[in-house]
Amino acid sequence: MSSLSELDYQSPAPITASEGFQALLADIRERARSEEFDRQKYISQDVIERFKELGVYRALVPTRFGGDQRSPMEFCQMVEDISAADGSAGWVASFGMNPVYLAALPLETLKKVYANGPDVVFAGGIFPPQPAAFVDGGLEVNGRWKFSSGCMGANLIGVGISPKNGDTVGLPRLAVMPREKVKIEETWDVVGLIGTGSHDVVIEGVVVPEEWTFVRGGPSNLDEPMFRYPSLSFATQVLSVVGLGVARAALDYLCGMATGRFSVTGAPALSDRPLAQMQMAKAEAELRAARAWFYEAMESAWASVVAGNPVSVEQTNLLRLSSTHATRVSAEVARSAQMLSGMTGVYRDNPLSRFVNDTLVITQHAFMGDMTYQNAGAIFFGNKPLPGYL
Secondary structure, three states: OOOOOOOOOOOOOOHHHOHHHHHHHHHHHHHHHOOHHHHHOOOOHHHHHHHHHHOOOOOOOOHHHOOOOOOHHHHHHHHHHHHHHOHHHHHHHHHHHHHHHHOOOOHHHHHHHOOOOOOOOEEEEEEEEEEEEEEOOEEEEEEEEEEEOOHHHOOEEEEEEEEEEOOEEOOOEEEEEEHHHOEEEOOOOOOOOHHHOOEEEEEEEEEEOHHHEEEOOOOOOOOOHHHHOOHHHHHHHHHHHHHHHHHHHHHHHHHHHHOOOOOOOOOOOHHHOHHHHHHHHHHHHHHHHHHHHHHHHHHHHHHHHHOOOOOOHHHHHHHHHHHHHHHHHHHHHHHHHHHHOHHHHHOOOOHHHHHHHHHHHHHOOHHHOOHHHHHHHHHHOOOOOOOOOO
């Protein structure tokens, strides 16, 4: 494997610095407030196209395939900014991390993936892995997969399979195929992250060439630094950072509405109440502290990668723990903002209701479960975590 120093790994200007990106954020914010994404239960295709134009989906693609080859921190900061405009849009943008998944495909297949450019939109339905028999031409894929976030705007769909050769079942794989070979059933009916379009995908008798499948968690066939960063941790981080963005939006919205807002009882404006000031300060401190640790753990691991060193178990543990912590704190902060708003924040058309629901849904994700604490604690005591944690 090659190694790069900090000096060798120069990134282009942050995506968030461009005027086009800022204009897109403003547009997303307005359309989220109008409930466009929630009503249709997916992010509109024109937004996906603008994500492509602005580099969301090529951010992590290696330069050899025409991508920007950015760092994990830059990518997460971008997702955080999008999430501050709308959590569902940030969640869908987070799957721009797909090169990390797809890197386990054979190199010749990857060249085909990016043959028409690096702006490939990928969505996956991983669980439950469905049996897939070897047939002429590859593996025959059948079944239904849930939680396929962003599938409505994807070019490629990946689904979890268990390869069967007679009575022998191989390691779980992901089978990748064009979007047109997949049927989408719009089953996503939830209270938060409604606009992610995390519908079911249904596949009937599609034969996927074996070279378009890869073992989940298998070794990368690319050697750029990003593909030596802990992949499971990164898959967790790109989701948990959505919560940080939404929580920031909640506090900013509360500040905007608090000044000059007087109670019907004649009490002082919310911004002038000592208790509200104290609670606002606590929420701000908690969010900033969780965010700082989140990026600190990421930067530590990345420094090891670019120095050509393996990321340690201890570093990986902090990546996972700081992600779960950030998710939980984000939900608490959003809820605190809603509580401080009084009855105003309980109306469906108030953004605070959406912020709370979005952050709470993120805490429900399997990556953010209480099992993180058990595994992290085991490592702190010098014990081994459960399989799959690292």
